[in-house]
Amino acid sequence: MKPIDVAAADINAEYLGIPRLSLMETAGRAVAEEIGNYADGGRVILFCGSGGNGGDGFVAARHLLNMGFEVEVLLLTHPERIGSAEARRNWDVLMAMQPEPGILGVRAVSDSSELFPVDADVVVDAVLGTGVRGVIREPSRSAIELINLSDAFKVSVDIPSGLSPETGTVDDVAVSADLTVTFHRMKDGLEKADPAITGEIVVRDIGIPRAAEVFVGPGDLLRIPSRSPESHKGENGRVLVIGGSHHYSGAPALAAISALRAGADVVTVAAPGSAASAIKSIAPDLIVRKLEGKYIGPGSLGELLELAENADSVLVGCGAGRHQSTSETFRELIGALQEMGKPLVLDADALRLIDYSHVTDYRDLTVTPHMGEFREFFKLRSEIYADFSERVAAFSSVSSRIRGTVLLKGHVDMIFQGDRFRLNRTGCQGMTVGGTGDCLAGLTAGLCAMGLSSFDSASLAAFINGKAGELAMEKYGTGFLASDIHDFIPGAMDMRTYGF
Numbered sequence: 001m002k003p004i005d006v007a008a009a010d011i012n013a014e015y016l017g018i019p020r021l022s023l024m025e026t027a028g029r030a031v032a033e034e035i036g037n038y039a040d041g042g043r044v045i046l047f048c049g050s051g052g053n054g055g056d057g058f059v060a061a062r063h064l065l066n067m068g069f070e071v072e073v074l075l076l077t078h079p080e081r082i083g084s085a086e087a088r089r090n091w092d093v094l095m096a097m098q099p100e101p102g103i104l105g106v107r108a109v110s111d112s113s114e115l116f117p118v119d120a121d122v123v124v125d126a127v128l129g130t131g132v133r134g135v136i137r138e139p140s141r142s143a144i145e146l147i148n149l150s151d152a153f154k155v156s157v158d159i160p161s162g163l164s165p166e167t168g169t170v171d172d173v174a175v176s177a178d179l180t181v182t183f184h185r186m187k188d189g190l191e192k193a194d195p196a197i198t199g200e201i202v203v204r205d206i207g208i209p210r211a212a213e214v215f216v217g218p219g220d221l222l223r224i225p226s227r228s229p230e231s232h233k234g235e236n237g238r239v240l241v242i243g244g245s246h247h248y249s250g251a252p253a254l255a256a257i258s259a260l261r262a263g264a265d266v267v268t269v270a271a272p273g274s275a276a277s278a279i280k281s282i283a284p285d286l287i288v289r290k291l292e293g294k295y296i297g298p299g300s301l302g303e304l305l306e307l308a309e310n311a312d313s314v315l316v317g318c319g320a321g322r323h324q325s326t327s328e329t330f331r332e333l334i335g336a337l338q339e340m341g342k343p344l345v346l347d348a349d350a351l352r353l354i355d356y357s358h359v360t361d362y363r364d365l366t367v368t369p370h371m372g373e374f375r376e377f378f379k380l381r382s383e384i385y386a387d388f389s390e391r392v393a394a395f396s397s398v399s400s401r402i403r404g405t406v407l408l409k410g411h412v413d414m415i416f417q418g419d420r421f422r423l424n425r426t427g428c429q430g431m432t433v434g435g436t437g438d439c440l441a442g443l444t445a446g447l448c449a450m451g452l453s454s455f456d457s458a459s460l461a462a463f464i465n466g467k468a469g470e471l472a473m474e475k476y477g478t479g480f481l482a483s484d485i486h487d488f489i490p491g492a493m494d495m496r497t498y499g500f
């Protein structure tokens with residue numbers, strides 16, 4: 001797993017109702033047990049950092065004490081600087097256990113001059129975990145060096161301090177552990193690291209359920225790149241929406257505004273004549289390019305490709321209608337966009353005009369069908385699947401006919417790519433109102449333009465759109481409009497809405 005996946009699973013576990021404190025307790029207990037497998041007594045020194053990794057150390061210390069070890073805990077910062085609430089809680093417990101008759105020393109050091117060579121049978125590296133950033137600062141640096149100099153059995157908590165959890169490289173200094181006890185799942189960085197750094201690696205389950213990884217949750221909002229303060233117009237994503245026709249002008253507008261609300265900087269809508277004029281009048285925030293004719297046709301292909309050149313993602317389909325000329329144009333267009341390597345979202349009418357055989361190798365593709373469009377796009381006869389897991393398995397294998405991502409909308413949205421899948425449970429009965437699918441497609445294209453993968457964009461778009469619908473229903477009842485969703489997208493994208 002990547003650190004972002006671990007961080008997301010951590011928050012999503014709490015969103016499911018598992019307190020982080022219990023994750024920390026289980027993690028610390030696991031470290032103590034692994035040490036108990038190595039030694040059945042003796043003296044243990046734990047170097048603890050200021051974050052969750054240090055917190056694991058505090059918990060491990062308590063369990064080691066109960067297992068009969070002599071324990072010394074060194075906090076490498078001032079207690080007031082302990083970053084994670086759970087770690088601070090466990091530090092306070094160690095304080096409350098004082099004065100422990102002689103076998104538990106607990107002290108905080110803020111300067112490396114207060115550190116001494118390790119004299120113990122086991123030394124625990126609970127200094128830095130997945131939260132490590134940049135050059136190692138004092139006194140953590142001295143602690144790492146003292147740990148490496150000691151001839152004690154070295155145990156690293158989660159990852160050896162100083163190792164990059166993502167790449168497995170040591171950019172500065174790092175602990176060379178004899179044993180690394182990591183939690184929940186193997187980290188990419190551990191797998192790639194030099195075994196001289198990690199030592200033996202043990203993966204210990206800490207009670208995070210698979211649901212925390214499968215269900216999309218607020219933890220996944222961490223995947224949205226934070227906007228750099230000095231960024232300027234267009235840097236945060238440019239979206240091109242191609243849709244609309246003589247009868248439909250609302251769909252592309254709903255999608256386009258959703259893309260803006262997701263955080264895209266510039267959204268252009270390319271639509272035929274009358275639809276373009278209608279959109280121009282209702283949405284000043286959009287750039288609108290008027291295409292010739294009543295339906296999108298081959299005469300517009302050059303213009304569409306020129307517009308696509310400086311878009312970061314393209315959404316095709318909303319309200320395009322099903323005219324034969326549109327179908328041919330889309331086929332040409334999609335082929336050219338694939339050549340250009342453009343992230344593409346196909347929605348609604350595009351899924352009626354194009355079938356999966358046209359896009360099997362399109363990697364950065366997302367299709368967002370409801371069940372009917374899914375069957376038509378993948379040319380399926382209708383099947384009734386008994387239970388949920390059978391449905392997931394069946395739809396997953398169908399979806400893997402294309403390299404891209406499939407977002408199959410439903411009461412529970414299913415997102416597939418290759419052998420990966422996620423489920424989204426946000427949403428409400430009011431979502432059946434027309435246009436919510438356009439909002440979802442727009443969110444997907446917006447997130448793609450902001451740099452997320454098609455799989456992450458589709459997963460998050462489903463979560464955000466559903467949550468925004470829930471918020472709209474809270475305010476307006478089941479009669480809320482698809483355009484109401486726009487107002488609630490920012491709230492649905494804010495961690496505070498979920499209590500984080």
Ligand SMILES: NC(=O)C1=CN([C@@H]2O[C@H](COP(=O)(O)OP(=O)(O)OC[C@H]3O[C@@H](n4cnc5c(N)ncnc54)[C@H](O)[C@@H]3O)[C@@H](O)[C@H]2O)[C@@H](O)CC1
Nearest residue numbers: 010024050051052053083129130131132133135136137158
């Ligand atoms: N993800 C999970 O499910 C769980 C994570 N837990 C632990 O929590 C850890 C992650 O906790 P955090 O996110 O608080 O991060 P860490 O505890 O890994 O480190 C963050 C702390 O280290 C300091 N720090 C960061 N870079 C530094 C540097 N270059 N030099 C000196 N100090 C530096 C920061 O000021 C911060 O206080 C995991 O590695 C794991 O050990 C466990 O509690 C179990 C649950």
Ligand SMILES: [K+]
Nearest residue numbers: 128157159161
């Ligand atoms: K560590």
